[in-house]
Amino acid sequence: MTKDGAQALVGELSPTEAYELLGDNPEAVLVDVRTRAEWGFVGVPDLAELGRSTVFVEWARFPDMSINPRFVAEMEEKLGAAKPSHYLFICRSGARSMGAAMAVADHLSRTGEPVPCINVAEGFEGDLDAAGHRGGLNGWKARGLAWRQS
Known part of the structure; x- marks a missing residue:
């Protein structure tokens, strides 16, 4: 529940399901919440074949990994x-992106614009x-x- 009692719209999809949703729904957006270093050294999702691009916003700032107070x-x-129509969030393994999805869902619910926020389970690199x-x-x-590679 959000602070005002509204049900937060947060779900979770596998990476394959997320890619399919992005392909099927041109109004859905993928937000990569990893750090600049991760984007540069590990690579980024490529939505070019869908005619789209990823939105890049750090959820936590390197090196202390403090939450970005201006994320939303x-x-x-x-x-x-x-x-x-949908916000999909991705990070390295799915933990930071869940926090981002919850924060955005809470914000949108409070502003009267509830839109589904979806965590991409497993993230970009997956589990160890x-x-x-x-x-x-x-x-x-x-x-x-x-x-x-970016």
């Missing part, structure tokens, strides 16, 4: 006049494998979805 405002600034590495077990990259 920065996201809205980058979207401009666009009114997405037995060797302690990410990127091969699950996640956007391991599922074979389009990505590129």
Whole structure:
């Protein structure tokens, strides 16, 4: 529940389901909430074949990983006049993006604009494998979805 008692619209989809939603719904938007360093060194989702681009806004700031107090405002600034039908949030493994999804759902509910906010489960790199590495077990990259180095 949000602070005003309204039900927050937060869901979760697999990376493949998220990509399908983005392909089927031109008003849906993908927000990558990782850090600038992650975008630069690990890569980013590539929505070019859908004729779209990802919105990049840091949820937490490197190096102390403090929550960005202007996250919602920065996201809205980058979207401009666009009114997405769905917000999809992605991070490294799905934890930070859930926090971002909840914050945006709460904000939208309080402003009278409840829009589904969806966490991309597994994130961009996914969970650690037995060797302690990410990127091969699950996640956007391991599922074979389009990505590129930025």
